[in-house]
Structures are given as structure tokens and as C-alpha cells.
Amino acid sequence: MKQLLFVSFLLVSIAVSAQPPIGSLSPEIILKDVSGNAVSLSSLKGKVVLIDFWASWCGPCRKANKHLVSIYPSLKAKGFEIYSISIDDDKNDWKKAIAADKINWLQVNENGGWNAPVASQWNINQIPTSYLLDKEGKIIARDLAGRQLDSKINQLLKK
Amino acid sequence: MAVFVIVDMQAQFTKATIQASGLTCAMCSRAIDNSLKQLSFVATVQPDIKNSAFNIMFKQNDTADIDALKKAVEDAGFSVAKFTITGVFSNTAVKNDEHVAIAGKEYHFLNIQDQVLNGEKNLVIIDKNFLTASAFKKYSAATGMQCIKTGKAGSCCEKAGLAAGTRIFHVTI
Numbered sequence: 001m002k003q004l005l006f007v008s009f010l011l012v013s014i015a016v017s018a019q020p021p022i023g024s025l026s027p028e029i030i031l032k033d034v035s036g037n038a039v040s041l042s043s044l045k046g047k048v049v050l051i052d053f054w055a056s057w058c059g060p061c062r063k064a065n066k067h068l069v070s071i072y073p074s075l076k077a078k079g080f081e082i083y084s085i086s087i088d089d090d091k092n093d094w095k096k097a098i099a100a101d102k103i104n105w106l107q108v109n110e111n112g113g114w115n116a117p118v119a120s121q122w123n124i125n126q127i128p129t130s131y132l133l134d135k136e137g138k139i140i141a142r143d144l145a146g147r148q149l150d151s152k153i154n155q156l157l158k159k
Numbered sequence: 160m161a162v163f164v165i166v167d168m169q170a171q172f173t174k175a176t177i178q179a180s181g182l183t184c185a186m187c188s189r190a191i192d193n194s195l196k197q198l199s200f201v202a203t204v205q206p207d208i209k210n211s212a213f214n215i216m217f218k219q220n221d222t223a224d225i226d227a228l229k230k231a232v233e234d235a236g237f238s239v240a241k242f243t244i245t246g247v248f249s250n251t252a253v254k255n256d257e258h259v260a261i262a263g264k265e266y267h268f269l270n271i272q273d274q275v276l277n278g279e280k281n282l283v284i285i286d287k288n289f290l291t292a293s294a295f296k297k298y299s300a301a302t303g304m305q306c307i308k309t310g311k312a313g314s315c316c317e318k319a320g321l322a323a324g325t326r327i328f329h330v331t332i
Contacts, residue, residue: 057186057206057207057208058184058186058187058206058208059184059186059187059208060184060187061187062208089205114192114193124189125188125189125190126187126188126189127187128187
């Protein structure tokens with residue numbers, strides 16, 4: 001019995017420091033976009049949302065942007081949205097990358113790099129890291145890319 | 160009896176640029192950033208996508224520990240591919256394949272023209288594990304002195320007033 005108690009304690013302490021688990025409701029995020037307007041994640045309720053942590057200096061993130069640019073227009077029409085969170089310290093670098101990659105979805109920036117509040121709350125240890133949320137804001141999957149991402153989005157849009 | 164006087168050239172190092180290599184995108188991991196920021200003399204760490212490098216600014220009036228920077232990268236599970244350190248010099252005379260004391264540390268310049276350093280200059284560290292193995296091989300052939308292998312003064316340096324075992328940083332420009 002004692003042993004069982006110890007094990008359950010251990011699990012609790014791990015859960016506290018971990019990323020928001022799959023199947024849970026996403027915590028609210030409110031960050032500012034390029035124009036300085038606050039954009040809340042909850043304002044996207046009813047849509048299938050991809051939360052994407054990235055930075056202009058992250059090569060793999062820039063590569064992933066290309067794929068998102070190609071799928072975004074047709075999926076947006078069906079009720080999909082991307083909430084990209086850049087952890088760039090330099091806002092100009094962030095804006096340049098948005099222009100260079102031709103990004104036209106929601107972009108917010110959190111100053112402070114890895115240790116910024118939202119990146120810390122989500123325990124982001126590497127980028128790109130992304131979360132796919134269903135229409136109710138529940139976290140369905142993490143770090144999907146390419147075709148796997150496309151098919152999961154389409155599946156969630158049909159629900 | 161000969162008296163040796165070691166002249167300590169005045170200079171202060173202000174920043175370093177480290178290229179890290181590993182199996183994955185080094186900058187995309189929080190690990191190196193965290194590891195570098197834990198060093199007391201580090202003020203800021205900024206990733207540089209063009210050079211796949213970290214630009215590290217040092218705190219003013221703090222002494223940068225070159226070996227600690229390299230260790231921080233290694234402790235995070237990566238290795239250093241290139242290490243450039245930027246200093247502001249005033250009339251620091253350097254000669255090819257000779258040692259010179261700068262800001263209290265010994266530097267051994269290789270593959271350079273004899274010159275006097277003034278203003279902001281970049282030095283590339285060419286000690287083992289501060290660059291790729293192939294680049295190290297190239298530079299280590301540029302001197303007959305043993306210290307390039309260990310980064311430390313050999314007993315041969317004692318006549319020049321350097322205790323055996325003194326850390327010597329091998330650099331080029």
C-alpha cells in the first residue's frame with residue numbers, strides 16, 4: 001500500500017512540470033500580434049487550431065512554415081486556424097521572417113526566448129513544437145507534420 | 160642571472176561567437192541556451208541563423224572563461240564546431256607561432272602575419288574540440304610546439320617564464 005502511494009506521488013510531480021497533456025483543454029494564451037493587438041487563443045473556439053511555437057532563427061521551423069503556407073488557404077476556408085507563437089527576442093527578425101515566408105495566419109510574439117512565460121508554461125524545450133486542438137479547444141496531438149498533420153486536421157474539421 | 164619580465168597586454172574581451180554541431184538543429188534546443196546562460200559572466204545569448212551560431216555577449220567588467228563556454232555546449236550534448244572571440248585591443252603586438260599574454264591569459268598565435276592589434280578584432284580558437292577535427296589537424300601542423308595538442312604549456316616553456324601546465328589558448332585571426 002505504501003509503495004502504491006509513493007508511485008502515485010511521483011506521477012503527480014511529473015505531471016506538474018510537463019507540457020499540457022494530450023486530451024486536456026488547452027490553457028488560455030493571450031499574446032500580441034504584429035500590430036500590437038492582443039489575440040486570445042479562446043477567440044478561435046469553434047475552429048480546429050494549430051498552436052505552433054517557432055522562431056525566425058530556427059531552420060526546421062522555417063521549413064515547416066513552407067508546408068503550412070501550402071495547406072493553409074484551403075483549410076482556413078473549412079474552419080482551420082494557425083496560432084503561431086514566435087519566441088524571437090528581436091521583433092524585427094520575427095517580422096522579416098513572416099514576410100519572407102509569406103505567412104498570412106495569426107502570428108503572435110512573446111519576448112524572452114525560451115524563458116518567456118507562455119513558452120515556460122508549455123515547457124517548450126525545442127522548436128518547432130506544435131499542438132493541434134479540436135473545435136472545443138482540447139489538445140488532440142503534438143508535433144504532427146506533413147501528411148499526418150493534414151489528415152488529422154481534415155478529420156477534426158469533419159467532426 | 161637572467162630576469163624574465165612578462166608584459167601583460169591590455170585588452171578586454173567583449174563577446175564570442177560559437178558554432179555548435181550535433182545530430183539535430185542545435186539552436187532549436189533549449190539545452191545550449193540554458194547551459195550558456197547559467198555562466199555568471201554571460202549577459203545574453205542570441206541565436207544566429209545565418210551562421211548556425213550562438214552570439215554570446217559578456218557582462219561588462221567580467222572575465223569570460225573560454226573553457227567554461229565550450230564545456231557548457233558539451234554539457235548540453237553538443238560539440239563546438241567553431242569558436243570566435245571578439246576583443247578590443249590597443250597596441251597588442253602578436254607574432255606567428257609565438258605566445259603572448261593578453262588580459263592575464265596566454266595566447267599562442269598560429270597561421271598569422273606578425274602584426275599589432277588595435278580596435279575590435281576576432282580571434283578564432285583552434286584548440287582541440289573548439290573546431291572540427293579536420294580543421295584542428297590542419298592548424299596543429301602549423302607549429303612544432305607540443306602545446307597545441309594539450310592546450311597547456313610544456314616544460315619547454317619554463318625558460319620563457321611560463322610554468323608547465325599553464326593554459327595556453329591557441330588562436331588564429
